[in-house]
Amino acid sequence: MKARPPVSLLIGIRLLRGAGRAGLARFLLMSLGCAMGVACLAAVLTIPAILSAHDSRAAAREPQPVTGALHTRSADDTVFLTRQDPYGSQPFTRIFVGRPAGAHLPPPPGIDHLPGAGEVLVSPRLREVLAAQPGLAGLLPGRVAGTIGPAGLTGPDELYAYIGRAPGQLPASARPLAGFGSKWAPTPAVDSSTLDILRFALVCLVLLPLAVFLSVCARLSAEARARRLAALRLLGLSVKDTLRVNAVETVAAALLGAGLGVGVYALANEVLAEVGLPGLQWYPPDGRPTTTVLAVCLIGCPGLAWFVGRHRAREAATRPLQVRRGARPRPPKKYGLLLLLPGLGVVCGYCVLGVLGHDPSEGPANAVFVPVGVLLTGAGLVLALAPVTAWLARRLAGTTQSLPMALAMRRNEVEPSSSLRVVTGLVLLVYAASLAQGLLVELAHISRPTSSTQEYALPLGDLSESRRIRMGQVEGVKGQAVAMSSWVPDAGSSEPRITAVVADCAQLAAFSAVPPRGCVDGRVQRLTDPEVAEDPAVRPGRSYPFLLSAGGRAGDTEKFRVTLPRDALVIQAHQPSAFVGADVLIPPSALPAGRQPATGSFLLLSDSAPDTVRAVLDGLGTLAPTAEVEAVGVNVEALQQITVVKSLLAAGMVLGRAIGVAAFAVSAADRAMERRGRLAMLNLLGARPLTVRAAQCIQVLLPLAVGLVGALVAGRLAESSYLITGGGTVHWDAEGLPLLVACTVGILLTAALASLPLTRRHVEIQHIRRD
Template sequence: MKTLALGLLLAVRGDRATRVRFVLMTAGCAIGVACLAAVLSIPTIVAAHDTRAALRDAVPARGAAAQQRAEGLPGLPLSLERRDPFGSRPVTRVFVARPPRGESPAPPGVSRLPGPGEVLVSPALRALLTEAPGLKGGLPGRVTGTIGPAGLTGPDELYAYVGRTPRQLAATGSEKVLRYGAAYAPHPALDEGTLDPLRFTLCCLVLLPLFVYLSVCVRLSAESRSRRLAALRLLGLSARDTVRVSAVETVCAAALGAVAGLGLYLAAEAAVAGTGWLGLAWYPADGLPSRSTLVACLLGCPALAHVAGRRHAREAALRPLAVRRGEHGTRPRRWLAAALALPGLGIVSTYCLLGLVDKAPGPSATTSLLVPAGALLTGAGLVLSLPPATAWLARRIAARTQRVSLTLAMRHHEAHPGMALRVVSGLVLLVYAASLTQGVLVELDQVSRRAAPNQEYELPYERLTPSQLGRAEQASGVNGRALAADFTDRETAVVATCAQLATFVRPGSVKGCVDGEILALRDPDVPLGPEGLPGAEHTLRLRDTEGRPAGEQRLTVPRRTVTVSVVQPSNVTSALVLVPPSALPAGTHPAAARLLLSSAPDQDTVRAVLDRLAAIAPTIEITPVGIVIDTLDQLTAVKGLLGTGMVLGLGIGVAAFLVSTADHAMSRHTRTAALTLLGIRPGTLRAAQSAQVVLPLACGLTAALVAGKLAESSYLVTGGGAVFWDTAGLPLLLASALVVLIVATVSCLPLARRHLDPEVLRKD
């Protein structure tokens, strides 16, 4: 008990510098634990999203056993689900028909299924109906209630139950619902292929810097604390009690910081949960820390503090005289840095060489294990190799320079390389992780983006009014239009001019096109069936502008051919004939025609066009050809989470720098006062102190850029995409590293003054 009381007394009843350091340790641990809880809670939030979706999913009465069970029940409801895009967001409409008798099962969030003419909507969809009343066309009936949180995956979900009669759903492909509550979510928030790169990036972007940051926080004022422990040992305190006093002080600060960090996370999570800022909205209860997260935060942080401080405490307990005299400790462990950095660099460099010789291995179980391991080992080795590398460089510079400020800086860094490391390690890892994040974004962009020069959109032509038709064709971002028409034998034709056809195919691939003439449409990469041979006859049904039948037109596949090259999937690929608009009777159009629009393929343009088309025709089904709307929704969540990881990584790096800089400023008061007493000018001291940080930071940023690009390229080589070398992201990384270097140089100016404080020298 005396040891515990002494440790607490030294932690909270010391001088002003001691109390400031204790507050810095506590605040630093709080920020670190809040970031750790945020990262560890992401899988919990995703799992809660999928669990809610699975619990409301209808289990149809399929199979013999289910049919027998269904026959024994008085009645089962019918259900039919439709998912349509509203801009870039999915709108889910579930048409349900209650049985004429008996109690039917109800999904979570509703007390009973809606009857015919009744509609239950989510709060987000109810709010959207006021902004886009055209959506009401897809929800026949009156809104009579709201779906509760138990039946929604998040507060921003667009979801509705539409009541119908059994006769209305009889011939629509609906199924009898045995119960609600499936084993898996039909539309997961993030699939496994997306979760893997997300986990890898967050580990490198947040967890690795966070581990270093927490180690920095619990080792604040290491030199002064070791000298104080050595003094206690010389006054008669046993070696075991000396170590315990140090443990009490560090664990106390870490424990308080862990509790404060969890409170900080809960407050931030409650404020951000429903906003959708992260690309994913959830209910605050879904983001509560799990038991494993609580253990990692409340026990892991104090345990790390104890382990980090134990070595220096044992040194003060076993060699108190050497610590009090300020003798140099052991040199940095080069073998540990080499043991981590060399295998990591070997792995990532090997994959880069395979990419250079065009022998990329592609995605596999081996690469999914080796690439993250190589990146993590490289990052850890990068930090641990800074002290020996910069100490060697400082010794060489000090032996050759004639400037007093540079000599002071290099000799001090040579003697204490770990002090500057604690200042710059967070910023170095931030630049390293930023390069990895660029690689993940490039790979996701390759996976999600069609390798086509255009993006097609398909809309039902006859459901568009003339006004909507004109506005859709003139929408900003739309650069082409055509009609896809079905023959009576289910073959298709494209109604377009030569210029319009060119917007749906590869640039420069249209050959032999003549305006005003019906032509056979050919793609050399698509096999030609007998229905596309010259002379084959097909019938095209026509309708007038009022939608009434307007006869038929027989078309014969001509011998003259227009050749194109199309990226699949595309409506042009399956077309046999190119029909110019002038070949159709005036005032007519093909029956059941589909309006085809084209735009640029980049994601920003696709999203903008989808939003504009949804605003023009809210209830019309808009199909972006080749793109699943759930993929866009997942990409939004992934980019939001990666952006959050970048913000957390930036916060960790900046927090580590600020905390270490403040501690560094306090720890050098005695040395600054002594040098000032010897006649060193304040300007010289400022230059020396800045150089102490600039040297390891410049070396670390250079190594981070090289190692980061190697790790990024290895990820791209094994990702299966076409881009191996992300040269477009290099200027941004260089600019970021330069800004970090300038800000760190300015921020590390010492607090050297002409006025000497005798108390500082007397205490020493």
């Protein structure tokens, strides 16, 4: 004999099939709500996989030098040289490869052979940039002979190139190449510490509102479903079977929604991969849901729906008569305060320390206490809203003389959860927006330019005198100088070293934030900066040797001694600058004829406008494609990571806002359907439409106003605690408060308009409760 399905399963299926248009609408609304939530959940869970794929491909192509102290560079070695320049805030990487004739070495992923001398292999994005900006070709000496495939790139927008050169064309700093591939990426898309902060932010921005949203979807038409389950229980169905009947509808809707949500995300991934985010683009396979993501979405979402729906179903199964007769629900539990109070205690404690001037930014305890405090505060806001609203409604209902106010307060007192489903998503939206604003404030402070000028440092050993002259004439360059350190017998010597700047007074003024007074051309002068502490080992009146060479020829050096003057010239260098900490100014005329510093840096200066910086870097790369150009104070990897984090935070904020608005829309529509019977009774009793509408509006606005004010205050405290412990200089974000207040007022107005029911004088018989 075939095993028959359980009776509860059959009843649940029949209820789904015979629920009518209202039941079908409820089922579809639950499914579509779950689909949207699962799509957002899949997007958040896939972010680590996208970043991991980025780092894996970066590690697989990393060139590895030949190791070993006994190995020296020979004519048979394939050598390489890595150069990375900032292209705006994006890194531009060039790998110079010098391969002797007949040498064979396995190529890195993405190409089938290493480029020969005069050949260049570029990424697709770099090929497009070259077509739009031909001046960039000076950085890529040779002809473009091929394109790098996706396996050798971190993303479609990466600027990457392999440049083939003869081994003799590469400088002595080029290293013998052993192969390609490393265990770790040289520059991860997001470093581990920042990734932890990003995960925490996405939990607050997306996952907390998402849990509330899925709970709202699972409890759609909770009152009607509870009455139906209570009727089944009174007909003789056991408690366990009653819960199973409820689970059939809830889990079926969640499963359908989860499948739709995964499908929607999969389609969106294929489209978004072509567009990408600022600073982060990925290939479609990187963002496709993994087995773990599918398991979380297809199992976790129905499991959450079953758990949430089980609470109301158990009440109908254990108290069927009270549910059928519309008895007063049990008062909301106050255990939410047990989460809210400790959370507020933690964040308020850090704020008090910040006010008192005690900086608690150091210490590993902050990495635990701050996230825990923020999460407890957010969860406590949601769970404590019901008892607080019920208490406040009871106090107001006993004192008010207004009929709409009395109707609204009595309903909130008796059944606070009916309105809380509408407002909870919006409350979490404001709370999460405060936290996101704190993260953006810190990132903006880190990435904001602090100087009106930009300096460039190039090793003197890589430049001839004629090339230096031409570099000084590059468009955008408005100053040049040479920085060098004094000579010591050996690297481990304890003798003090000083830093000298070879420049005239006009060049010194160009590199200074404030033009120095008292500078005399042709005279050696000691330099002091009031913002930099002087080295006590550096004594005026003492002579320090510097190495000079004849035309840059190695081995032909001589010592040039400079006596440190006692009188000082006060300067104020830009921050950051290679002039910070300089000890002495040496005029070019003081150097012996035909001699120049043997070691040191050639410094150039331009404005800090991005277009100017890009033009100067292109010009310098054209004149010296293999020279290492350091944009002083610009960490291109850090800028790239900040851009990626900002993009992911912005995406999280968009998802969080969409979830909050969707939770409000779904719960408001469900509440309007549930309230039709009560509205019909009020119309039958002769209540005016204006009174009914005012009562409905007040019933929503009271818990929403309480929740939004609490979210605004708690969010500001949580944001300040994060800024105080983040180590940045900004501890109090006063600029973001007006925006949050304006958004809060806008949310109140929108909720007031959306809560107005469509009341009519006509009374529909099916909406009147007969019991």
